[in-house]
Amino acid sequence: MIKRISIVGCGWLGMPLAKSLLGQGYHVLGSKRHNEELAELSAAGIEAYRLELNPQLDSDNIDALLNSDLLIINIPPGRKTNTAEFHIAQISNLLAAAKRQGLKKVLFVSSTSVYGPMQGVVDESSPRLPETTSGKALKQIEDELINDAYFDASILRFSGLVGGQRKPGRFLSGKTVSGPSSPINIIHRSDCIKIISQIIKRDCWGETFNASADLHPTKQTFYQLAAEQLGLAAPNFVDGTASNKVIANNKLKASLNFQFTYPDPMAWLQDNIEEAE
Incomplete structure (x- = not known):
């Protein structure tokens, strides 16, 4: 039975996740890269440890940080150290x-970028053909976990992340963007946290899940409204190569009996939900 959870990477997703898990009665241990950031974790009731991956472990007490029943790895590939x-x-x-x-x-925590530019409906059985540096790194890490019989691991591939300070109106504002009719694949942070909680509650290990909202409005429809709501310049949409890539979430919903809080990205935008940063 899982009682203690270690979260490596307490940032945009990891911090509210940690708070949510604390509220559900778990003992949560978390990491930040710098000592001056640890007070924020401690103030929230999280057992705080400094950890920097250089890529070697730089921590005062890595054994204490990993003294738990579950490790959640939530560290996206860095932009500065941009090598797989x-x-x-x-x-x-x-x-x-x-x-x-x-x-x-x-x-x-992985990403649907592992699928690369694949077209059509993409599910967990689709081939992973990443083209970006981060996608290639995530694919290799997934393989390491899947092929290591020691670990009882699950992989969660999120599509585009929104919520909190990640306001989609800022993503493409004022830019020239091709493929206006391309469907978008996004997921709200609140649903990310709910999915992780459900995986833990259901003890659902040895699985891989795609996680994306149910509906897929077009790029132009979504990002035009998103920019307008923030009072920003809308993207300039031009004809060009359009994608028809749609991330399927059927396995996630069936396996976890999951219902999205924000299944429709347009409804979320139209409701203009005020959220904490």
């Missing part, structure tokens, strides 16, 4: 430390 090898080494070193601590259960 660096991020792969970061996570490999973290997983080696988890093994030394006897920690078997892992939830790895």
Whole structure:
């Protein structure tokens, strides 16, 4: 039974996730890169530890941080250290430390970027053909986890992330954008947190899930309204190569009996929900 949860990466998603899990009665341990950031975790009731992956582990007490029943890895590939090898080494070193601590259960937060530019309906059985550096790194890390019999791991592939300070109206404002009729694949942070909570409650390990909202409005429809709502310049849409990529969430909903809080990205925008940063 899971009682203690370690979250490596307490940022935009990890921090509200940690608070949510605390509210559900779990003991939560979390990491930040710098000592001056730890007070925020401690103030929220999170057992706080400094951890930086350089890519070697730089921490005052990695064994204490990983003294738990579940490790949630929520560290996206960095922009400054933009090599697949660096991020792969970061996570490999973290997983080696988890093994030394006897920690078997892992939830790895990945991305639908592992599928690359694949078209049509994309589900968990679709081939992963990433083209970006981050997508290639995530694919290799997924493979490492899946192929290592020691770990009891699940992989969660999020599509485009919105909510909090990630306001989609800012993403493309004033830019020239092709493919106005392309469907978008996004998910709200609140649903990300609910999905992770459900995986833990249902003890759902050894699985891979795509996570994207039910509906897929066109790029032009969504981002034009998103920019307008923030009083920003709308993107300039031009004809060009359009995508018809749609991330399917059927497995997630069936396996976890999950219903999205924000199944319709347009409804979320139209409701103009005020959210904490």
